[in-house]
Amino acid sequence: MKTSVYMVYKKLFDAFGPQGWWPITADGETKPVHSGKEPNNERERFEIIVGAILTQNTSWRNVEKAIENLNRERMVDVRRVANSDENYFAELIKPAGYYNQKAKRLKGFAEFLLKKYDGDTAKLFSLDLKDLRSELLNLKGIGPETADSIILYAAEKPVFVVDAYTTRIFSRLGFTAKDYDELQKLFMENLPRDVALFKEYHALLVNLGKNYCKKNKPDCNRCPLSDICRFQKHS
Ligand code: SF4
Structure with missing residues (x-):
């Protein structure tokens, strides 16, 4: 089966669950926490x-x-x-x-x-x-x-955030995009324009990139995407 952008999301969400981004500081506190709360002031x-x-x-x-x-x-x-x-x-x-x-x-x-x-x-x-x-x-x-x-x-408007983790993970998965705009288009054109989904997906990719799909020595054996990853199959 061809790997789809949504399939990657589903696998990551099933493995990691909700990430609670962006961290916000509650009133009277000083440390931002991952509550998943929308900014309301x-x-x-x-x-x-x-x-x-x-x-x-x-x-x-x-x-x-x-x-x-x-x-x-x-x-x-x-x-x-x-x-x-x-x-x-x-x-x-x-x-x-x-x-x-x-x-x-x-x-x-x-x-x-x-x-x-x-x-x-x-x-x-x-x-x-x-x-x-x-x-x-x-x-x-x-x-x-x-x-x-x-x-x-x-602002809570539906735009997909592409970062270095996204670029690395998607190139290893076998998706090709020449620059930021092209990679962003891949998400924008293949997912519903949903703010909550875009937030969650971006945060899940941060988790994967930080803890599994590292720049050097990716931890493919523990990675929830190992069965669909081209890099893993060829390494
Ligand atoms: S299987 Fe390895 S290379 Fe592929 S996404 Fe996971 S950690 Fe990255």
């Missing part, structure tokens, strides 16, 4: 945006430490980020790496949101998906993966 939506930018080139564990620092200082707030001293802000997000660059990006994002949308993510997210994506991609330091993470998890 300004702080939660902004925290997802912050996390999507902080997670560039680093692991979620490091992002979590930076977000805890920000929560302790009540800095998950668009106005406070925009008005903060850049060195102070960079120090808070240091655990996430590339902190000077990321501080500039986050402050730039906060300034953009304030200036153009009164600091209100709901106003920004009222754009349709296509306009929202091009608005985000126009910002410095926001590439397709970051823009799509914001659109899917914070």
Whole structure:
């Protein structure tokens, strides 16, 4: 039987169950948790945006430490980020790496949101998906993966997030795509446009890529996709 995009999802979901992405910090707490809860206020939506930018080139564990620092200082707030001293802000997000660059990006994002949308993510997210994506991609330091993470998890609009794990796993499974857009199309055209499904699928791929389909020495014997994987069959 030909491997389908949905078949891969089904196997991963059956093996791992719900992943609860994107982690959000509950009121009064400092640590984001994988509850699977949808963001339902300004702080939660902004925290997802912050996390999507902080997670560039680093692991979620490091992002979590930076977000805890920000929560302790009540800095998950668009106005406070925009008005903060850049060195102070960079120090808070240091655990996430590339902190000077990321501080500039986050402050730039906060300034953009304030200036153009009164600091209100709901106003920004009222754009349709296509306009929202091009608005985000126009910002410095926001590439397709970051823009799509914001659109899917914070704005809750149906776009598939392609990351390095997705690219590696699907190329090993035998799917060919020349770039980000082509791989994204594979998911968008072969799955129902369902926000919850896109979130879950992306999170399942993160789990597989992190714990089984590693860059070096993938753990194919324990992998739930081993019976349909081309890489496994030829290795
Ligand atoms: S079988 Fe191996 S190569 Fe294939 S997806 Fe699983 S871990 Fe990756």
